[in-house]
Amino acid sequence: MTADLTRATAAELAELLTRGETSSREVTQALLERTGAVDEAVHSYLHVDTSGALAAADDVDRRRGAGEDLHPLAGVPIAVKDVMTTRGLPTTCGSRILEGWVPPYDATLVTRLRAAGMPILGKTNMDEFAMGSSTEHSAYGPSRNPWDLGRIPGGSGGGSSSVVASFQAPLAIGTDTGGSIRQPAAVTGTVGTKPTYGGVSRYGLVALASSLDQAGPCSRTVLDAALLHEVIGGHDPMDSTSIDAPVPPVVDAARRADVTGLRIGIVRELTGEGFQAGVQRRFDEAVQHLVDAGAEVVEVSCPSFTYALAAYYLILPSEASSNLAKFDAMRYGLRVAPDGVAAPSAEQVMAATREAGFGPEVKRRIILGTYALSSGYYDAYYGSAQKVRRLIADDFARAFGTADVLVSPTAPTTAFPFGDKLEDPMAMYLNDIATIPANLAGIPGISVPSGLADEDGLPAGFQVLAPAMADDRLYAVAAALEARLTAAWGGHLLDRAPELTTEVSR
Amino acid sequence: MSDLTRDDVAHLAGLARIDLTDDELDRMVGELGVILEAVATVQQAPIADAEPMSHPMPLVNVTRPDVVRPSLTPEEALAGAPDAEEQRFSVPRILDDE
Numbered sequence: 001m002t003a004d005l006t007r008a009t010a011a012e013l014a015e016l017l018t019r020g021e022t023s024s025r026e027v028t029q030a031l032l033e034r035t036g037a038v039d040e041a042v043h044s045y046l047h048v049d050t051s052g053a054l055a056a057a058d059d060v061d062r063r064r065g066a067g068e069d070l071h072p073l074a075g076v077p078i079a080v081k082d083v084m085t086t087r088g089l090p091t092t093c094g095s096r097i098l099e100g101w102v103p104p105y106d107a108t109l110v111t112r113l114r115a116a117g118m119p120i121l122g123k124t125n126m127d128e129f130a131m132g133s134s135t136e137h138s139a140y141g142p143s144r145n146p147w148d149l150g151r152i153p154g155g156s157g158g159g160s161s162s163v164v165a166s167f168q169a170p171l172a173i174g175t176d177t178g179g180s181i182r183q184p185a186a187v188t189g190t191v192g193t194k195p196t197y198g199g200v201s202r203y204g205l206v207a208l209a210s211s212l213d214q215a216g217p218c219s220r221t222v223l224d225a226a227l228l229h230e231v232i233g234g235h236d237p238m239d240s241t242s243i244d245a246p247v248p249p250v251v252d253a254a255r256r257a258d259v260t261g262l263r264i265g266i267v268r269e270l271t272g273e274g275f276q277a278g279v280q281r282r283f284d285e286a287v288q289h290l291v292d293a294g295a296e297v298v299e300v301s302c303p304s305f306t307y308a309l310a311a312y313y314l315i316l317p318s319e320a321s322s323n324l325a326k327f328d329a330m331r332y333g334l335r336v337a338p339d340g341v342a343a344p345s346a347e348q349v350m351a352a353t354r355e356a357g358f359g360p361e362v363k364r365r366i367i368l369g370t371y372a373l374s375s376g377y378y379d380a381y382y383g384s385a386q387k388v389r390r391l392i393a394d395d396f397a398r399a400f401g402t403a404d405v406l407v408s409p410t411a412p413t414t415a416f417p418f419g420d421k422l423e424d425p426m427a428m429y430l431n432d433i434a435t436i437p438a439n440l441a442g443i444p445g446i447s448v449p450s451g452l453a454d455e456d457g458l459p460a461g462f463q464v465l466a467p468a469m470a471d472d473r474l475y476a477v478a479a480a481l482e483a484r485l486t487a488a489w490g491g492h493l494l495d496r497a498p499e500l501t502t503e504v505s506r
Numbered sequence: 507m508s509d510l511t512r513d514d515v516a517h518l519a520g521l522a523r524i525d526l527t528d529d530e531l532d533r534m535v536g537e538l539g540v541i542l543e544a545v546a547t548v549q550q551a552p553i554a555d556a557e558p559m560s561h562p563m564p565l566v567n568v569t570r571p572d573v574v575r576p577s578l579t580p581e582e583a584l585a586g587a588p589d590a591e592e593q594r595f596s597v598p599r600i601l602d603d604e
Binding site: 338370390426 | 510515519524526538540541544545547549550558560562563568570578582585588589595599600
């Protein structure tokens with residue numbers, strides 16, 4: 001029996017399971033026990049499905065015992081962000097308006113996880129409807145960063161980043177509309193991928209901004225992310241924006257970790273000014289590691305990125321104001337009657353419900369989107385933002401003419417303390433400065449740990465971006481960097497994170 | 507740039523079907539003003555000749571064969587409803603009294 005099953009990677013667990021050296025029940029049980037020990041402090045989960053996970057584990061163990069041909073990840077447990085619908089399991093999106101809602105159907109990617117025999121441990125916390133960079137906008141309280149429980153785990157997918165960083169799950173599902181997989185990965189010392197737009201089905205992903213949303217893998221290693229990417233990726237007829245092409249060879253790329261002759265473009269607009277010194281230093285070292293591994297560095301300029309944040313905060317609220325109109329108190333979710341109205345109309349009930357059910361950030365963005373789309377302002381705001389979006393896509397196309405991948409720090413800073421940016425929405429939005437351009441253009445991106453910043457000892461992330469459907473390049477670069485850095489560190493970065501259980505028992 | 511008034515925000519909240527308290531309105535006017543000023547910079551970008559982009563991929567109609575496939579049962583569809591009656595969603599009145 002190997003040491004601690006909770007610290008094993010998904011790839012290691014898959015090996016142990018295949019060789020019969022452990023059972024899925026044993027693994028699932030160990031992870032659930034870990035959750036029992038640490039999640040009161042970390043608060044990664046909104047819902048833990050102990051019985052469902054163990055039943056799925058037993059089923060896989062039985063099938064393995066019967067000699068069935070199983071998926072390589074069969075029996076490896078996973079946590080799922082609470083924005084994906086799960087049949088029979090609550091799905092709240094971190095919002096009061098969906099408190100207690102149990103969807104009658106599975107998202108396509110959840111169907112694929114179940115088909116692969118991966119027990120679903122529970123649903124992870126998030127900023128309400130994925131609007132935020134800290135989980136402070138969750139209606140159910142924030143998740144905490146395992147590196148420092150007084151700091152944010154990133155957002156919106158802070159539940160998924162912290163659940164893998166605190167060894168409660170080897171894998172988790174995230175969704176990334178402007179950085180919600182990559183920024184949480186960066187600030188927790190974990191790995192997260194936003195696949196090419198259309199690479200993973202959005203069917204059953206409760207939409208924030210339909211032209212930007214993309215689900216993807218969260219993990220502790222690059223190979224694990226690739227293994228999960230392969231499970232959830234691929235065409236889905238239930239999503240009309242799903243790409244009808246094979247999943248890029250991500251696992252192969254992660255295993256080969258070959259960057260020989262690869263041209264790596266440093267985006268001038270996404271380095272230097274505005275980036276914390278320690279984050280920038282780890283980034284510069286990471287680039288040198290890649291050069292040592294055989295890559296070639298070029299500098300590229302994407303001048304329109306200067307306007308990306310502004311365009312994003314018009315396009316996203318516009319789409320969100322439309323998508324969130326379905327929360328109308330009529331077919332599912334919360335229904336609240338207005339105070340002091342004898343026989344309220346449907347519209348009055350709707351307005352009272354949305355007042356009670358939505359938090360401040362959601363209200364802010366819906367109203368901003370309503371404004372950006374209103375006649376008289378449409379051209380000046382939403383229309384201009386759509387044109388900027390084109391310029392950004394053009395900048396990427398030009399940059400990928402001279403570079404095979406682009407790189408930058410994932411987030412401008414390490415994890416900040418709770419409350420730091422809560423009262424200043426624009427300061428919060430700036431967290432996504434380096435991640436947003438990829439969503440606007442629909443290209444894939446990954447964040448992989450680059451080390452700890454000198455000034456605060458907290459994790460920083462290294463972002464790699466590739467052209468659409470060249471997701472395999474992300475994994476080649478990230479795996480090459482991971483191999484060199486873990487060799488230099490003498491182990492995984494998370495080995496240096498504080499021990500949580502002792503903290504809790506104190 | 508931002509000339510959003512308290513009345514404007516109240517009107518927008520009405521369009522978005524969100525009741526706001528007086529306190530929320532006061533906060534929102536200030537916050538939206540700051541955000542609008544920041545996002546208005548899109549107008550300074552060199553966008554004169556840019557084709558608007560609404561989506562990362564060229565959008566095409568995607569259809570499927572017109573055949574019946576499994577879907578939710580009425581019970582499943584109504585399972586999350588705040589109120590249901592005779593296999594239908596039950597909603598507050600949708601017409602005015604007069």
